[in-house]
Amino acid sequence: MSESLQQLLAGWQPGHALPGGLYGNPHTYERELDAIFLKSWLCIGHVSQVPRVGDYFLFDIARESVIVVRGGEGSVNALLNVCRHRGSRVCDEATGHETRLVCRYHGWSYGLDGTLRAAARMPGDFDRSRHGLRRLQARVFAGLIFVNFAPEPPDFSVIERDLAAPLAPYQLDRAKVAHRQTYAIDSDWKLAVENYCECYHCQPAHPEYSVGHSHALSPQEEAAMLGPVKARAAQAGLTDIFYVRNSWLAAGQLGTDRGYKRYALMRGHKTGSRDGGQLAPFLGSIRDFDGGATDLHFGPMMFGLAYCDHVVLYRFTPRGPRNTDCEILWLVNGEAQEGRDYQLRDLIWLWDVTTVADKRIIERNQAGVDSRYYRPGPMSEMEEFTQRFLEWYVATLRATGA
Ligand code: FES
């Protein structure tokens, strides 16, 4: 007989990976969707993906589809893609532009704020005002779009409070997505996040990254390199806030995880490029390279890396018990023009090659934890953030009692 979720969680030893039964398990996956993804603030994209009124993209998770659309007053609305008549999907394309959202089944027509505008030949007492598309809570902060499925979401203001100052110099609200790419990973989403959260694997697996980033060194070596970066911050137009981390918060604060941590690039490296040289114009009010880069963390599925000249966002979306999409957004200065100010191939080189390697690593990890002989081993100090993630995961699922 298979073990219950709580039995599996009870088998977890702190400082270790999870028991094998928790990876790729359909029952566990359903609990995770309910307990984590349908309750947390989810950072899902950037405002430049919907620049004009009527532009939209679909965000799919947990068998739900959300229309993220630029509304009339410049707002970004998140509408459930479920017609209020008999439940058809309203929008089909992953991205698009519409002046009205029209359901093709029987033609009900909705405004960009979700209000039902027209429904032909309905009875005289039909009340259109009660049949708009359901709206999710949505927020735009620093150009990033967040949504939450919960009727009463956790307090979003703590994210703004902690990250406003460190993010200010980047002016991400004025940046644009230069490129998006999705990497389909055949693994449990947790293995993808575990891998993202540690750099113990960077030296063996990512020579292209390790040559330029001190994060691939031990925590002590990494910390020792930060002094010169701090000394140059003000002159470069960067904030002197180097560390804000309220990440992996389980008890009562689920879904407001936020983090910011600056670390040094290696000598001769200004940014995440093949030769260390500049890739694109400076972002926002940044005036110079200070020799650093910043790790970012927003909620259970979005991470980022901010360089002075571009930002890379990594969104890990669960697609099934053993399927995860890693979507990468490369953001550059909104004024920058491809070909003139940056070369796309050069811009995306590092994180494409690194993510292709990670996909392989994570899939091999899934294959290994599927073994009946797999037993979780102890982790190193370089996996501290992964350990925090697993503590959070276990505490969050235990709290559901399921
Ligand atoms: S299901 Fe949408 S109009 Fe009928």
Ligand SMILES: [Fe+2]
């Ligand atoms: Fe990696």
